[in-house]
Amino acid sequence: MPHDLSDDLSDESHYDRTRLRQWARGRARSAGMDRRDLLKLFAAGAAAGSMGLAAGAGPAFAATDTAAAAAAASGAPGALAAPGILKPLPPELFTLRGTNAETNFAALRGTGLLTPVDRFFVRNHTSTPRVDPGRWRLKVWGDGLAGGPVEFSYERLRALPVVERTLFLECAGNARSFYATQQGQAVTGTPWTLGAIGVARWRGARLSDVLRQAGVTPGAVDVMPRGLDDEVTANGVNLGRVRRPLPVAKALDDVLLAYEMNGQPLPADHGGPVRLVVPDWVGISSIKWVGDIEVSAEPLYSPWNTEMYRLFGPGHPAEGGPVVTRQTxxxxxxxxxxxxxxxxxxxxxxxxxxxxxxxxxxxxxxxxxxxxxxxxxxxxxxxxxxxxxxxxxxxxxxxxxxxxxxxxxxxxxxxxxxxxxxxxxxxxxxxxxxxxxxxxx
CATH class of the missing domain: 2.60.40.650 (Immunoglobulin-like)
Structure with missing residues (x-):
């Protein structure tokens, strides 16, 4: 299958436009789901001009009762409870938004450059899973490797060279509510104000080191991490677990597999025991609770790498306009x-x-x-x-x-x-x- 190997796909916007074009021409594989289901979902989204999944609407998602109950049980007196979030959510620190918790920006005053973990926003597609680091395994597999699948335990990952970086994570819809309240324009999705962002000191291993140990080949095109949270359903279609491909050039550049946040083991609500941190790209790229990574010798396409994060509405084509790339x-x-x-x-x-x-x-x-x-x-x-x-x-x-x-x-x-x-x-x-x-x- 021919690839656009001459293109520099390390820029997210260029990458997503290329993958959408390839998928439309049958040159990119619909990773993890049937092409007919993806077409059905795409048609529903284009007809509606938007999709609840892309906007983060809570009712579109399946959530586990276990995590919700744990969240309520773990809350401190006076704390709020959100479906599927484990940590306490005091009302002076957070505003609940469906399955998500937005940081009250006033609570950051005097906290320093880094966002304290107890004030860091939570963006969940479903529910926070409880994953035991001792039993966690990262499976790296696919036809972009020289050999068969390779597994990394938590200990093996931590034995790799360590890197630390201070970076922000921000939801693609942060500040969404101001379209309505300030500009008088209707929008769908979680009505974030400005608190769907946080800055942390992330510590972990380079994704590139993991891929090289797994035997990534020069013919690899895409790298697709997938989370361990519940499967997502939208418009009657089971989309599977959250996953979003990266071009191999980006994956080998500056992406982290983080296991610490602000000097502490990565908390469950923020992707623990291990999550991706993808600098500069929108938050959906930084897959939480990563459990496996496919390394592919052909282009990959998932609901989360283009049509779920595309622009609809006035000034955009009926089938959807540019993809959502880096934040603003x-x-x-x-x-x-x-x-x-x-x-x-x-x-x-x-x-x-x-x-x-x-x-x-x-x-x-x-x-x-x-x-x-x-x-x-x-x-x-x-x-x-x-x-x-x-x-x-x-x-x-x-x-x-x-x-x-x-x-x-x-x-x-x-x-x-x-x-x-x-x-x-x-x-x-x-x-x-x-x-x-x-x-x-």
Whole structure:
């Protein structure tokens, strides 16, 4: 089967466009499911203009009662309980969104550059499984290997050379709710505000080291990790377990198999005992609870590498527009939405800004709804894959409702726009968020 081997597929957008084109022409294999089922699912999504699965709608997913019960049992007094999440979810730290838990951004104030594990958002397609590290095995298999399947135990993985990187993970739909509340445009899916992101210090092995030990060949084209969580069902089609292919060039570049998070063993809700961390690519690429990896000598295609993460709506073709690739540029205040503040009382506004394309180099803040802007003080050295913290002093002079705005610029020269290009699934919101506050006597 001919491949586009001359193409550089390390860029996610280029990769996904290529795989979609190949699959449409019968040149990419529908990994893990029948092609007819995939066509049925694709047709349903195109007709609707969006799909609940892509948007993260909880009712489309099958969840295990065991994990849900464990979540309720493990919660501290006063904690909330979300189906399938194991860790406590105090309401001052999280907002529950179906099977997911969004970090309340105000809870990050004073926490440092890394997001504490107890405040890190949870994005589950189904439920958090309990996987014993001692019994966990990673099976690497496929016709892109020189020999047969190779298994890695937890101990074998940890014996490989260790790498540590500080990187953010962000859901593709982070800030989705602002399409509706700020731009008056209808979208589907989990109504995240800005808390579907977290930055952690990940420690683990390079995926490239695992693949080389397994005998990856020069003829390998795609590498597809698959999770150990429950199978997903959407529009009457069983999609199997969550999986998303990577081009072999990306897999051999900078992808991690992480087993520690902020210096501790990787918690179950965040993919423990082992998960992928794929720098720069949208969160769905960083498969949690990874259990096997197929290495293929032919192009692979799954519901999660294109049509479930494509743009629908005005300005896009009826069958769906560009795929969702890396995340965008955003800023957030470490303050509750709708907060009340006192007039004439000095305070310091704090927040964080990030970009998947390049380090953030500048943040401008307005405290009067965009009438006037001033530059914020940046407290961190800008770096690729992370965020920067910033602050600006403010003494409110008049009472009443106003809006705080933060606008970031990254090293490519890109600045957050006033409005974000609409798509019905609410992906890639990048506009300046109008953060409402009320000044009282």
């Amino acid at each position: 540029l955003k800023s957030a205040f470490e303050l509750d939405l709708g907060a009340t503040v006192r007039v004439h009382r000095p305070r310091v506004l704090t927040g964080r800004s990030w970009s998947a394309a390049a380090p953030v180099t500048r943040i401008d803040v307005s405290v009067d709804g965009g009438g006037h802007w001033r530059r914020a003080r940046v407290h961190d050295t800008p770096s690729r894959g992370g965020w920067v913290r910033w602050s600006v002093p403010w003494t409110p002079r008049v009472t009443g409702a106003t809006a705080l705005l933060a606008r970031a610029t990254d090293a490519t020269g890109r600045t957050q726009p006033e409005t974000s290009a609409h798509n019905t699934q609410g992906y890639l919101f990048d506009a300046v968020v109008r953060h409402p506050v009320t000044v009282v006597p």
